[in-house]
Amino acid sequence: MNSKVKIKRLATGVPGLDEILGGGLPELSFNLIVGPPGSGKTTLAHQIMFSLATPEKPALFFTVLGEPPFKMLRYQQQFEFFDLDKISESIRFVNLSDEFAAGNFDQVLAQITREVETSSPALVFVDSFRAVMVETQQQAGAISKQQLIQRLGIQLSCWQATTFLIGEYLSTSAPNPLFTVADGLLSMEQSVQRNSMVRKMQVLKMRGQATLPGMHTFRISSAGIEVFPAAIIYGDTGKTKDTSGALRSKKRLTMGIPRLDDMLGGGLPSGYSLLVAGPSGSGKTILATAFLAEGVRLGEPGVIVAFEQTPSQSWVRTLDDMIRAGQIGLINTRSLDLSIDEIVQHLITLIRTMKATRVVIDSLSGFELAVAPTFREDFRESLFRMVAVLSGLGVTVLMTSELEDRYIDLRFSPYGAAFLTDAIIVQRYIEIGSRLQRVMAVVKIRASNHSIEIRRFEIDDGGINIGEPVLDYEGILGGQPARTKVHKMGDRGKL
Amino acid sequence: MPTTDSKALQEAIRRTLEHHSGGTRDARSVAEATLRTWQLMADRLAPVIGTKGVDTLFSYSLYLTCATYRWLEIAENHGENADLPASILARLSSREADAAAEAGYTLLVTFTELLATMIGESLTERLLLPAWVLPSLESKPGTKQETKP
Numbered sequence: 319m320n321s322k323v324k325i326k327r328l329a330t331g332v333p334g335l336d337e338i339l340g341g342g343l344p345e346l347s348f349n350l351i352v353g354p355p356g357s358g359k360t361t362l363a364h365q366i367m368f369s370l371a372t373p374e375k376p377a378l379f380f381t382v383l384g385e386p387p388f389k390m391l392r393y394q395q396q397f398e399f400f401d402l403d404k405i406s407e408s409i410r411f412v413n414l415s416d417e418f419a420a421g422n423f424d425q426v427l428a429q430i431t432r433e434v435e436t437s438s439p440a441l442v443f444v445d446s447f448r449a450v451m452v453e454t455q456q457q458a459g460a461i462s463k464q465q466l467i468q469r470l471g472i473q474l475s476c477w478q479a480t481t482f483l484i485g486e487y488l489s490t491s492a493p494n495p496l497f498t499v500a501d502g503l504l505s506m507e508q509s510v511q512r513n514s515m516v517r518k519m520q521v522l523k524m525r526g527q528a529t530l531p532g533m534h535t536f537r538i539s540s541a542g543i544e545v546f547p548a549a550i551i552y553g554d555t556g557k558t559k560d561t562s563g564a565l566r567s568k569k570r571l572t573m574g575i576p577r578l579d580d581m582l583g584g585g586l587p588s589g590y591s592l593l594v595a596g597p598s599g600s601g602k603t604i605l606a607t608a609f610l611a612e613g614v615r616l617g618e619p620g621v622i623v624a625f626e627q628t629p630s631q632s633w634v635r636t637l638d639d640m641i642r643a644g645q646i647g648l649i650n651t652r653s654l655d656l657s658i659d660e661i662v663q664h665l666i667t668l669i670r671t672m673k674a675t676r677v678v679i680d681s682l683s684g685f686e687l688a689v690a691p692t693f694r695e696d697f698r699e700s701l702f703r704m705v706a707v708l709s710g711l712g713v714t715v716l717m718t719s720e721l722e723d724r725y726i727d728l729r730f731s732p733y734g735a736a737f738l739t740d741a742i743i744v745q746r747y748i749e750i751g752s753r754l755q756r757v758m759a760v761v762k763i764r765a766s767n768h769s770i771e772i773r774r775f776e777i778d779d780g781g782i783n784i785g786e787p788v789l790d791y792e793g794i795l796g797g798q799p800a801r802t803k804v805h806k807m808g809d810r811g812k813l
Numbered sequence: 814m815p816t817t818d819s820k821a822l823q824e825a826i827r828r829t830l831e832h833h834s835g836g837t838r839d840a841r842s843v844a845e846a847t848l849r850t851w852q853l854m855a856d857r858l859a860p861v862i863g864t865k866g867v868d869t870l871f872s873y874s875l876y877l878t879c880a881t882y883r884w885l886e887i888a889e890n891h892g893e894n895a896d897l898p899a900s901i902l903a904r905l906s907s908r909e910a911d912a913a914a915e916a917g918y919t920l921l922v923t924f925t926e927l928l929a930t931m932i933g934e935s936l937t938e939r940l941l942l943p944a945w946v947l948p949s950l951e952s953k954p955g956t957k958q959e960t961k962p
Contacts, residue, residue, distance in 0.1 A: 387862040391932040402935045413863040 331369020334545030338534050340527035348475035351484045353506030359484045363443050365542040368399045371408040375440035381413045399542045423466040446484040471496045501525040511691045535657035546659040574612025577784040581760045583768040591715040596745030601777050602718035606678045613676040614645040620676035621647040621668050625684025647672045656688050658700035677713045683720035740764040748794040825945040826921045832946040840913040844905030847917030853944035874924035882916040
């Protein structure tokens with residue numbers, strides 16, 4: 319006999335959770351869901367229960383010491399996953415708070431055991447136990463609260479059921495026998511910074527499978543919990559295939575703006591990330607829209623993540639037409655408590671759904687504002703991860719970046735995005751003859767020749783029109799343009 | 814007094830009360846039917862929301878019902894509420910049959926409506942359905958439904 323036990327993994331029904339668990343929840347495992355009040359423990363447990371419970375594989379949900387059952391049933395019904403048809407047939411709630419409050423811990427344990435033995439559930443949930451598990455006075459010979467929890471933990475791990483104990487443990491790092499007994503340990507937390515709230519969860523332990531390490535943000539909406547696994551950079555583990563080389567073919571994408579392709583040395587190399595940096599109103603978004611429109615013209619679907627623009631603007635009307643036609647996917651958000659992983663998750667889904675090859679992020683400045691304050695410190699690192707993930711998908715990315723016009727130094731992005739991207743186009747204003755003119759230059763294209771000219775450009779209803787190189791002036795990036803010697807002489811000649 | 818738009822819950826309670834009173838119209842039978850129905854409902858609910866939850870809800874229902882039926886009021890300091898069901902049984906039995914029937918019905922409907930306010934009509938109905946007499950059974954003369962505790 320050489321047949322090894324094969325562990326079946328259950329799909330939890332919580333978007334993103336199976337991914338961070340490493341493929342689902344092991345059947346017959348004993349799991350702890352821990353976290354402070356309000357962190358979403360009961361909601362997570364209910365969502366898993368409503369997803370998995372069937373008349374053939376019913377669930378028992380014991381409420382021991384959590385929110386009052388009234389409240390729990392009242393508020394959990396607000397979630398879409400709460401299926402009334404499953405109550406009684408597939409899910410049974412059992413309240414033991416009276417016995418628990420009276421200190422009859424033996425009875426609590428006995429009743430849980432009795433109920434489980436009687437109905438042979440496939441899923442058992444016990445909600446919930448308090449953090450510190452303070453020893454309370456008990457009758458001689460009776461078990462204490464702590465003993466109850468430990469015995470319960472052992473029993474939960476022995477029944478032929480997938481079981482969950484939900485608790486408000488203060489610290490998962492403190493020694494606790496339960497943590498040793500448990501097969502899975504899921505920690506949930508929430509943090510409020512300024513006026514944003516960010517929820518995170520972490521799989522601290524899951525026997526027998528490789529989980530996604532680190533904190534993963536999640537959101538609770540009317541649909542329930544959605545987890546946004548921290549973006550994996552394809553090709554960095556050796557497990558996922560490094561396709562970036564293959565994907566970065568020699569193919570070049572046309573930008574949809576006459577002369578720009580020439581400036582880029584024949585178009586933007588496919589799979590590259592391009593940063594378009596410039597001051598407000600310089601035409602970054604119009605350039606990005608042209609990039610997407612050109613893709614649509616060539617039958618290449620695109621996706622835009624928009625943070626700033628309002629629908630009244632003309633370029634959005636162009637974009638709106640493409641979005642309505644299903645040629646461009648849109649992620650439009652002004653929420654101020656996003657995590658980059660959440661955006662990346664939505665982006666990846668949309669890219670795959672639409673089979674998009676062109677992606678625009680407009681703009682990094684708006685992105686930074688939309689990200690919850692707690693993530694802003696790591697914005698650059700997260701940006702790096704995002705670009706790497708998108709690069710791994712083989713899409714060509716255009717990011718815009720608001721850049722304050724400075725004439726004392728040459729900067730391309732406040733986030734160090736210049737280093738992260740493969741190509742850079744910079745736009746600036748120059749003052750000539752007491753009038754503002756726009757100029758554009760290609761600063762960098764990794765491993766490719768490109769124009770080094772600074773060219774004037776104008777914007778009209780048709781979009782961007784790139785003009786001739788600025789040969790008649792010098793020093794324009796320093797903010798003090800002066801006629802070049804040749805042109806000065808020409809000027810004199812005219813006189 | 815009942816305020817819910819759902820007639821189904823009210824009809825289920827009236828049907829169950831009539832079923833348990835066996836069609837007799839004396840106050841004692843009406844009182845016993847009220848308590849029997851209440852006990853069946855409590856038995857269904859206690860495992861889900863706890864005995865204390867059920868008792869609290871019932872006490873508040875009684876308080877609300879007493880606004881209309883003041884004679885049903887049970888003073889806390891009289892020690893009567895130590896055995897609340899027995900006190901209610903005595904109160905209902907001491908009235909005319911019609912008055913007792915109406916008060917008992919109002920008490921149970923108020924209780925059900927309070928519960929429905931908290932957890933919704935659908936879940937309330939789902940939890941309490943086994944305690945109630947179904948229309949089909951009730952309409953057959955001579956049949957008697959055994960409600961499961």
